[in-house]
Amino acid sequence: MILLRLAVASLPRRFRARYGAEILVLYRQRRAAMPRRLAGALLLSRTLLDVLCTAVAERRRSSFLPGNLTEIPARNGDGLVKNLVYDLRHAARAALKRPGYTAIVVSTLALGIGANIAIFTVVNGVLLRPLPFDEPDRLYRVYGRFDPESGFDFPQFELSPPEFIDYREQAETMQSVAAYRGSGVTITADGTEPQRVIAAYVSADFFGLLRTDPSLGRTFTPQEDLPDGEPVVILEHGYWQDRFGGDDSAIGSTLRVNSIERTIIGVMPAGFSHPFPRTRLWLPLGIDPGD
Numbered sequence: 106m107i108l109l110r111l112a113v114a115s116l117p118r119r120f121r122a123r124y125g126a127e128i129l130v131l132y133r134q135r136r137a138a139m140p141r142r143l144a145g146a147l148l149l150s151r152t153l154l155d156v157l158c159t160a161v162a163e164r165r166r167s168s169f170l171p172g173n174l175t176e177i178p179a180r181n182g183d184g185l186v187k188n189l190v191y192d193l194r195h196a197a198r199a200a201l202k203r204p205g206y207t208a209i210v211v212s213t214l215a216l217g218i219g220a221n222i223a224i225f226t227v228v229n230g231v232l233l234r235p236l237p238f239d240e241p242d243r244l245y246r247v248y249g250r251f252d253p254e255s256g257f258d259f260p261q262f263e264l265s266p267p268e269f270i271d272y273r274e275q276a277e278t279m280q281s282v283a284a285y286r287g288s289g290v291t292i293t294a295d296g297t298e299p300q301r302v303i304a305a306y307v308s309a310d311f312f313g314l315l316r317t318d319p320s321l322g323r324t325f326t327p328q329e330d331l332p333d334g335e336p337v338v339i340l341e342h343g344y345w346q347d348r349f350g351g352d353d354s355a356i357g358s359t360l361r362v363n364s365i366e367r368t369i370i371g372v373m374p375a376g377f378s379h380p381f382p383r384t385r386l387w388l389p390l391g392i393d394p395g396d
Contacts, residue, residue, distance in 0.1 A: 108216055109149065112156040115209045117163045128156065146224050153217045157210065164199075164206075237376070239316040243280075247272065266392045269308075283311040284390060285380050293361045302344070302385040304362070309389070315379065321345075322356045322371030330389045332396075338367040339387040342375040362386065 109132060113125045132152050139145045200207040235241045249264050251257035264272075264284070273282040285307040292300040309330035312318070320342065329335050338360055340348075349355040359366045367388070378384040 108153060108213060109156070111209055112153050112160070112213050115157065115160040115206060115213065117160070120159075120163050128152075146220065150217060150221050150224065153213065157213060157217070160210065244315075266396075270392065270394055281310055281314040283314040284308045284392070285311060286390070287381050287384075290362050290386065290388075291364075293364065303381055303383050304386040304388055305380055305384045306388050306390045307380075308392070311387075312373075317374070317377055317379075319371035320374040321353060322369070324371055325387075325389050330391060332391045332393045334389055334391060336365050336367040337370045337389065338362060339371040339373060340369060341378055341385045341387075342373055344385040345372045360386075362388065 109129065113121060113128055116125060132148075135148055136145055139148060236244060238244060247264065249259075249262040249268065251259040251262055263286075266284075269282070269284045272279065276282060285305050287303060287305055289301055290304040292302060307325075309325045309327045312324040318324075319339065322339070324339065325337065329337050340355070340360075345351065345355060349358075355369055356371070358369055360369055361367070373387070
C-alpha cells in the first residue's frame with residue numbers, strides 16, 4: 106500500500122482529490138478477493154503502472170491548457186525525430202521544474218519495474234519454462250491436503266512415508282513414484298575445515314523417474330535405499346570438480362557426511378541439481394516399509 110499511496114500522490118491535485126480515495130478503496134477490495142500472493146503482486150504491479158500512466162497523461166494534458174501554452178516550444182517540422190526531440194526537451198524542463206514529483210515518479214517506476222522483473226522470473230521459472238527432463242508434461246508433484254472441515258487448513262502438506270509407500274505400491278495411474286526431502290549436511294575431512302552443503306535424500310527410483318543418468322558411476326540400488334543399506338553418496342557435477350578436481354578416481358573413494366563415511370558411487374551431469382537449486386549431494390532416503 107505504501108507504493109500505491111506514493112503513486113497516487115503523483116497524480117495532479119484536482120484529479121487526486123476526486124479519484125485518489127476511490128483508487129485505494131477499489132484496490133483493497135480487489136486485493137481482498139485474491140488469497141494468493143502471486144496474484145496479489147501482479148494486481149499491485151498493474152495498479153501501479155495504471156496510476157503512473159494516468160499521472161503522466163493527466164499532467165501532460167493539463168500542461169496544454171490555455172494558461173500553459175507558452176511553455177510548449179513551437180514546432181518547425183512534423184518529422185517523427187523532431188517531434189520526439191521537442192517532447193524530450195519539454196519533459197526535461199517539466200521534470201526540472203517539479204523535482205519532488207519527478208523523484209516520486211522515478212522511484213515508483215524503479216520499484217515497479219524491479220517488482221515486475223522479480224515476478225516474471227518466478228513465473229518464467231515455475232510456469233513458463235519447461236522442466237529440463239524428458240516428457241516434462243508427465244511429471245507431477247504430489248502434496249497432501251487438509252480441508253478446513255478437518256479442523257486444519259493446510260492446502261499443501263508434505264506426504265508422510267506411509268503415504269508415499271501407498272502411492273508407490275497401489276497407484277495404478279502412475280508409472281513411477283519417487284520421494285525426496287532436503288537437509289543441510291556437514292562434510293568433514295582430516296586437516297580441513299568442516300563444510301556445510303545442501304543435500305537431497307531421495308528414493309532409489311528418483312533418478313530413473315527423471316530419466317537422468319549419471320555422467321560417471323551409477324545411482325542408488327533398492328538395497329541401498331533401506332535403513333540398513335550401504336552408506337553411499339552421489340555428487341553434483343560442480344561439487345565433484347571443486348572438491349576432487351574432476352578426477353574420475355573419486356568414484357570408490359569415501360566422503361565423511363555427518364560423521365559417516367560414505368562411498369562415492371556416482372556423479373550427476375553438469376546442470377543437474379534437482380530437486381533444489383544448490384543441491385551438492387544425494388543420499389539414500391532409506392524409508393523402512395515395515396515401520
